[in-house]
Amino acid sequence: MSDGARSTRAVTSDALFRGAVKVSQPRDGHRATIDTLLLAAFAAVGRRPSAVVDLGAGSGALSLSLRHLGLGERFLCVELRREAAVLCGENLTRAGAQAEVWCHDLQAGLPPACERQADLVAFNPPYFPPGTGRGTPPSTRGRVGDLAPFLEAARHALGPRGRVCLCYPAAQLELALAAGKRVQLALKRLRFVHAYAGKPARLCLLEFKPGRPGGVRVEPPLVEWIAHGAPSEELARIMNGRGVGPE
Numbered sequence: 001m002s003d004g005a006r007s008t009r010a011v012t013s014d015a016l017f018r019g020a021v022k023v024s025q026p027r028d029g030h031r032a033t034i035d036t037l038l039l040a041a042f043a044a045v046g047r048r049p050s051a052v053v054d055l056g057a058g059s060g061a062l063s064l065s066l067r068h069l070g071l072g073e074r075f076l077c078v079e080l081r082r083e084a085a086v087l088c089g090e091n092l093t094r095a096g097a098q099a100e101v102w103c104h105d106l107q108a109g110l111p112p113a114c115e116r117q118a119d120l121v122a123f124n125p126p127y128f129p130p131g132t133g134r135g136t137p138p139s140t141r142g143r144v145g146d147l148a149p150f151l152e153a154a155r156h157a158l159g160p161r162g163r164v165c166l167c168y169p170a171a172q173l174e175l176a177l178a179a180g181k182r183v184q185l186a187l188k189r190l191r192f193v194h195a196y197a198g199k200p201a202r203l204c205l206l207e208f209k210p211g212r213p214g215g216v217r218v219e220p221p222l223v224e225w226i227a228h229g230a231p232s233e234e235l236a237r238i239m240n241g242r243g244v245g246p247e
Contacts, residue, residue, distance in 0.1 A: 011087065016061065017241035021068050022094070024087050025059035030143060032061035034239075035167050035203060038193060038222070039124055040065035041238045042205040043165040046189075049119030050074065053157040055106060055150050056123050060088035060099075066122065067097055068241055075099040076114045078106065078153070106149040110156045121154040121164045129175065147179050155183040155210070163188075164208040170201035180208050191219040196226075 010027040016037065025031050040062060050073045054063045057077035066072050075097055079085040085103040092099035102111045126145030147168070154164045164185060168176045170192055177187060189207035194200070201221065224235045231239060 016065060017068055018239060020241055021064050023059055023061045023064055023091050025061065026083060026087070029081075030058060032058070034224070034235075035124055036061050036065055037238050038203070039122065039165060039167045039205060040069055040071075042167075042191060042207070043120060043122050044069045044071055046163070046207075047119070047161070049162075051076065051117050051119050051159070053114050053118040053121045053154070054078070054123065055121065055153055055157075056080070056125055057088050057101070058084050058124075060091040060101075062122055062124060063088075063092060063097070063099065064095055066120075067095065071120065073098060076117060076157075077101045078104050078111060078114065080105050106153045107146075110153040114153075114157050116157070116159050118154075118157045118159055118162050120162065121157045123150050123154070123166050125150045125166060125168065127169050127172070129172070147176060148182070151179050151183050151185060151208075154208075155185055158210060162209075165206070166208075167193075167203055167205050170204045173204050176204075176206060180206075181213070184210060186211050186213040187216050189217045189219065191222060193222045193224065195224050197223045 011024050012027050013024050015022055023032060043066060049071055052066055052072035052075050054075060054077045057063060057079045060077060063075045063077055075092060077088050077099060079088055082103045085101050089101040104111050125147050126143050128144045130144060130146055185208035187206060188209045191205040192201035193203035195202055222234060223232050226232050
């Protein structure tokens, strides 16, 4: 993809992990959030992958985060929006990552070059199923879409002993489990994220593997904030890129 493919929309230069990771991304539309860092930290627990497939990669923030945490030697990124795909390639190249980027619609399946390649498939999918976008807050623009193509593509991307990690709204957990079951992916690890202690979970972090259901490891909840603007110890570690998981 050449620079000439980029649109004239405004692009911002942003930082993750307190400035350790730089990412250029469109000013408008879906952008990296704290959920990106939470998902990367969740995926960092367990067997270290060599090849990572990033579905709906956006501008590459998740791949950059995974790489920063020591996951992945090769990144295969798939993104629908051409502008974001161009930025994804530029961001990963600038970071020195070995990466390939496809501008591709997962509704048409997985790019053949990604099939059976991944030790880890990771993605931050659309949070709202089609038909539920009306009345959602402005911050959710671009987050309406079908989860099924992501999980279908993930199933085809997995190599031997591969795993799938994603984040999804806690209120939509049942939908995610049903979608995984349809493509023969079984939940093996689950963690709920709460904005504050005593509040309902807002997000769930999920790890799927091919095979039969059962043997789910439910991890201790992750509480993000102890007060407005004051992160919990664990969230602070994640944001700093200096450690993941409960102590």
